[in-house]
Amino acid sequence: MLFAMIAKDKSGIIEKRLAARPVHLQYLDSLGQTLRLAGALLDAGGTPEGSLVVVEAETLEAATAIFNADPFVDAGIFESIEIKPWRLAYDHMSPKA
Secondary structure (H helix, E strand, C coil): CEEEEEEEECCCCHHHHHHHHHHHHHHHHHCHHHEEEEEEEECCCCCEEEEEEEEECCCHHHHHHHHHCCHHHHCCCEEEEEEEEECCCCCCCCCCC
């Protein structure tokens, strides 16, 4: 099953976010095919203000453990985190065969 994490950054945390980004990206890369998509939520000026991450996991608890292991969580980047089961309706991002 797919699960989405919608996380909003704490105010004024951009420098800390940028400093933690390399290890965050390494973690995401380590997830392999468990990670389905990930990216920053942006403000009107294009500055990151949160994250959207989708993983495949057997249970909500397993997905929560994956999300909580993200270095951004340990670094205290997020003000709030919401985790929801997610269903893909359209996929126009993947190349067509």
